[in-house]
Structure formats: C-alpha cells, structure tokens
Amino acid sequence: MTPVPKLGFRPLYQQVRDAFVQRLVEGRWTPGQALPSEIELAAEIGVSQGTVRKALDALATENLVVRRQGRGTFVAEHDEARILFQFFKLVPDAGEARFPESRIVSVSEGNAAPVERDVLGLPDGARVLRVVRVRSLGGKPSIAETVTLPAALFPGLAEGDIPNNLYATYAGRYGITVARAQEKLKAVALDGTDAALLGVAPGHPALLIDRQAIALDGVTVEWRVSRCLTDEFHYMSDLR
Amino acid sequence: MTPVPKLGFRPLYQQVRDAFVQRLVEGRWTPGQALPSEIELAAEIGVSQGTVRKALDALATENLVVRRQGRGTFVAEHDEARILFQFFKLVPDAGEARFPESRIVSVSEGNAAPVERDVLGLPDGARVLRVVRVRSLGGKPSIAETVTLPAALFPGLAEGDIPNNLYATYAGRYGITVARAQEKLKAVALDGTDAALLGVAPGHPALLIDRQAIALDGVTVEWRVSRCLTDEFHYMSDLR
DNA sequence: TAGTGGTCTAGACCACTTC
DNA sequence: AAGTGGTCTAGACCACTAG
Numbered sequence: 182m183t184p185v186p187k188l189g190f191r192p193l194y195q196q197v198r199d200a201f202v203q204r205l206v207e208g209r210w211t212p213g214q215a216l217p218s219e220i221e222l223a224a225e226i227g228v229s230q231g232t233v234r235k236a237l238d239a240l241a242t243e244n245l246v247v248r249r250q251g252r253g254t255f256v257a258e259h260d261e262a263r264i265l266f267q268f269f270k271l272v273p274d275a276g277e278a279r280f281p282e283s284r285i286v287s288v289s290e291g292n293a294a295p296v297e298r299d300v301l302g303l304p305d306g307a308r309v310l311r312v313v314r315v316r317s318l319g320g321k322p323s324i325a326e327t328v329t330l331p332a333a334l335f336p337g338l339a340e341g342d343i344p345n346n347l348y349a350t351y352a353g354r355y356g357i358t359v360a361r362a363q364e365k366l367k368a369v370a371l372d373g374t375d376a377a378l379l380g381v382a383p384g385h386p387a388l389l390i391d392r393q394a395i396a397l398d399g400v401t402v403e404w405r406v407s408r409c410l411t412d413e414f415h416y417m418s419d420l421r
Numbered sequence: 422m423t424p425v426p427k428l429g430f431r432p433l434y435q436q437v438r439d440a441f442v443q444r445l446v447e448g449r450w451t452p453g454q455a456l457p458s459e460i461e462l463a464a465e466i467g468v469s470q471g472t473v474r475k476a477l478d479a480l481a482t483e484n485l486v487v488r489r490q491g492r493g494t495f496v497a498e499h500d501e502a503r504i505l506f507q508f509f510k511l512v513p514d515a516g517e518a519r520f521p522e523s524r525i526v527s528v529s530e531g532n533a534a535p536v537e538r539d540v541l542g543l544p545d546g547a548r549v550l551r552v553v554r555v556r557s558l559g560g561k562p563s564i565a566e567t568v569t570l571p572a573a574l575f576p577g578l579a580e581g582d583i584p585n586n587l588y589a590t591y592a593g594r595y596g597i598t599v600a601r602a603q604e605k606l607k608a609v610a611l612d613g614t615d616a617a618l619l620g621v622a623p624g625h626p627a628l629l630i631d632r633q634a635i636a637l638d639g640v641t642v643e644w645r646v647s648r649c650l651t652d653e654f655h656y657m658s659d660l661r
Numbered sequence: 662t663a664g665t666g667g668t669c670t671a672g673a674c675c676a677c678t679t680c
Numbered sequence: 681a682a683g684t685g686g687t688c689t690a691g692a693c694c695a696c697t698a699g
Contacts, residue, residue, distance in 0.1 A: 366628065386626045420510070
C-alpha cells in the first residue's frame with residue numbers, strides 16, 4: 182500500500198481561522214463586537230474547544246481580535262491608541278508618543294497614473310483619490326504626506342470632510358479593515374514644495390516613508406508617501 | 422473563606438521557558454545543537470509534553486530555537502542567512518538582499534564616554550571597544566558605521582581580525598547570543614568624514630540607524646550607529 | 662520502520678471579570 | 681455565583697525525516 186501524500190493538507194485550526202477572517206471581511210463580526218464564547222463557537226462549527234482556541238489565538242497574534250480573560254474575545258478596533266501602537270512608528274526623542282493632528286492641503290480625484298495602478302493593483306482607467314496633508318506633532322508641522330486611494334473602494338469620501346484618523350474611517354464607513362502595512366524607508370532631501378509645507382529650508386533631510394496598507398482580504402487599499410522631519414523624532418523599529 | 426490572590430502567578434510553561442533560556446545563557450545548549458525530544462524534556466522536568474511544547478513554541482516565536490517536523494528542535498544559529506532575515510533590514514530597491522562586505526577603518530579601545538556608559542549600562546571607568554567600518558552592498562560603499570562594545574565582554578577581540586559577521590562571533594567565541602535589537606531611525610545630512618568614507622558629497626542625505634543589541638539575558642551588548650546611503654536601497658519595515 | 666514535531670480531542674482546574 | 685479565557689494534562693493519531 183502506498184500512503185497517499187496529502188499535498189493540500191491544511192490544519193483544521195487554520196481552516197477555522199480562515200472562516201473567522203471571512204466573517205470579519207463580510208462584516209458579520211464588526212469592530213468592538215464581542216465574539217461568541219469558545220464553547221459556543223466550537224459547538225457551532227463542530228470542532229473541539231481547543232481547536233477554536235488555536236484559531237482565535239492566531240487571530241489575536243495578527244491583532245485582528247483582542248482576548249480579555251474573564252470578559253471575552255472582541256474584534257479589534259482602529260482607535261487612536263491601537264493605531265499609535267501598531268501603525269505609527271514616529272515617536273519623539275524625548276517624551277511620549279502622541280497621535281498627530283492633520284491639516285488637509287488638497288483633495289482631488291483623477292485617473293490613476295501607471296505607478297498608482299501598479300502599487301494599488303488597479304486596472305487601466307481606474308480612478309483614484311489623492312489626499313495631501315500636513316501632520317503636526319506637538320504643534321509643529323512634521324509630516325507632509327500624500328495618500329492615494331482607489332476611488333471605487335471609498336465612494337463619497339472626497340465630498341465630506343477628510344477625518345484625521347483614516348483607518349478608523351475605512352473600517353467604520355466602508356467596512357474595510359487595514360490588517361497590516363509594508364513600509365519602505367529612505368533618507369531624502371526635501372524639495373521646495375515640501376520644505377515650504379513643513380517650514381524648513383529646501384534640501385533639509387527628511388525620512389521618506391512609502392507605505393502600502395493591506396486589508397484583511399490581502400488587497401492593497403492605500404498608498405501613502407510621507408516625508409517626515411526627524412530632528413526631534415525618530416522612527417522606532419524592534420527587531421526580534 | 423477569602424480566596425488568596427496569587428500576585429506572583431506565572432504559568433508553568435513560562436517557567437519552563439525561562440529555565441530553557443537559562444540553559445542557553447549558560448551555554449549548556451549551544452547554537453546548532455539538537456535539543457532532547459519533547460518527551461525526554463517532559464520526563465526530565467516532570468511536566469506534561471504539552472507544557473514543554475508551549476515553552477518550546479514560545480522560544481521558536483522568539484527565534485531562539487528552530488523546530489523542524491520530523492527532525493527535532495535546534496538552537497538557532499547566527500548564520501548569515503538568519504541575520505540577513507532577522508537583523509538586516511536594508512535591501513536593494515530592485516533585486517535580492519545580500520550580506521554586506523566590510524572594510525575596517527579603525528579599531529580602538531578607551532574609557533567609555535558618558536553617552537556610551539549610558540547606552541550600554543556601564544559603570545564609571547569602564548572600557549569600550551570602538552570599531553569603525555565601511556560596509557559595501559553590491560560592491561558599492563553604502564554604510565559607514567561605528568560599533569561600540571563593552572571591552573569586558575569581548576576580551577581579545579581588538580587584537581585579532583574583526584570578522585564581517587559580528588553576531589556569529591559574539592556567539593561562537595564569547596557565548597553571547599544577540600536575541601533582539603532596538604533601532605531608532607533618522608534622516609540626516611552626511612558630514613565631511615562620513616561623506617568621504619562613502620564617496621559622496623558632504624550634505625548628502627543618509628539614513629541614520631541607532632541600534633542597541635540585546636542579549637538573551639537582557640543586557641545591552643552592542644551599540645551600533647550606522648549611516649546608510651539609501652539612493653538604491655531602502656529600509657524594510659513590516660507592520661502588523 | 663522508528664522517531665520527531667504537529668494536530669486534535671476531552672476533561673479538569675485556575676484566574677479574572679461581572680453581577 | 682456564573683461565565684469567560686488561560687493553563688495543564690493525557691492520549692490518539694497525522695505528517696515529516698532519516699536510516
């Protein structure tokens with residue numbers, strides 16, 4: 182007898198995890214909501230409590246849910262505190278991290294340029310929103326950034342006020358949860374435009390952050406390029 | 422009856438994990454070595470196999486051991502591939518990451534300056550080694566860096582050749598395993614000295630990386646300040 | 662074929678929160 | 681006191697590697 186090599190083998194708890202992610206994608210479970218207890222979920226799906234536990238632990242590791250002993254398991258929210266911790270790595274050299282304030286410079290819509298289509302994975306002729314804003318840390322303009330979004334994903338966003346906490350808005354108004362982001366950092370000299378926005382001389386060194394934000398379903402939903410003054414701030418990176 | 426609040430409660434599997442880390446610190450388990458099987462460890466310590474498993478899984482998450490199904494659990498090594506993946510975040514804009522070559526500029530020993538004592542947690546009067554080197558990526562000088570080490574931890578290092586892969590040497594010759602690192606990034610303009618080392622004009626923008634490397638026992642064993650050209654490279658950071 | 666880590670289950674008990 | 685997630689155990693079976 183030849184043993185059958187199960188090539189498509191995927192552990193049960195990962196299948197359960199995927200099913201749970203699907204519920205998040207579809208909005209059946211929404212941010213802040215309490216999930217059913219492990220026992221209930223296990224009974225519903227027809228697996229043991231331990232398997233449900235492994236699936237939920239995986240989601241907790243991915244910061245998609247928060248587990249609180251004695252209380253329950255909750256869908257993670259994009260509140261400022263969480264974003265500050267998870268997605269905002271620019272902190273003061275001395276003192277505590279704060280969520281930056283924003284001043285909108287311009288909002289526009291147009292046909293996606295080839296670069297934008299490439300980064301966001303959009304088809305020819307797709308339209309994008311472009312938000313340019315200056316963000317201040319401790320009252321001082323410190324970040325000049327351009328946020329590029331697929332217009333199709335965020336209908337009506339350009340008409341209203343652009344909120345300060347974008348990720349909370351993606352989740353709350355559009356049901357899109359940013360699960361992770363990839364950043365590429367470079368050191369550059371500021372051009373005249375950005376220097377003026379930040380109130381420094383042209384040529385001033387700045388940290389260039391090129392970020393792609395990726396939603397639960399793996400789709401890139403935002404391209405953000407930020408130029409940051411790092412005279413009194415630094416980008417924090419933990420390696421382990 | 423009042424239930425006793427166990428303030429110092431620490432799960433068994435974490436205590437087991439700590440005991441295993443201790444073996445690593447003491448060199449009873451050395452890089453590359455195969456650990457006893459889960460069953461043997463469980464029998465030796467007197468806990469269940471599941472508890473040993475949780476402890477080993479924790480160590481694997483911390484990149485201190487590597488688990489290979491069907492083969493065993495091994496102490497992680499500081500080979501170039503691992504360092505490249507874990508501790509070296511500067512990659513070419515196009516193409517594959519490579520381990521950089523090094524050219525030593527100077528090696529010196531002296532009394533630790535106040536900053537150095539502060540960063541490395543050294544007492545007054547302690548001595549340090551300072552290594553200045555230029556590292557090349559793809560044949561092009563791209564990183565000028567100063568590595569500062571407590572002389573007491575690395576006796577005789579200054580006399581011999583300074584190897585390219587420092588972390589492998591810390592582990593192999595001195596039994597010191599770098600477990601994690603904290604990096605602070607800034608954008609700066611290069612001064613004349615560094616610009617000359619890297620073959621660019623003074624004032625050229627560079628990515629400043631200020632790294633503290635922390636050993637298994639939590640002690641800071643290295644302070645490294647690197648100035649990196651990012652014209653053809655970027656620093657990769659994954660947020661999740 | 663034997664030995665390893667990986668998965669899955671079932672059940673007992675503990676720590677924490679809330680009522 | 682009840683309900684939640686967290687720990688610990690014991691055992692069965694699976695997937696992978698090596699001799």
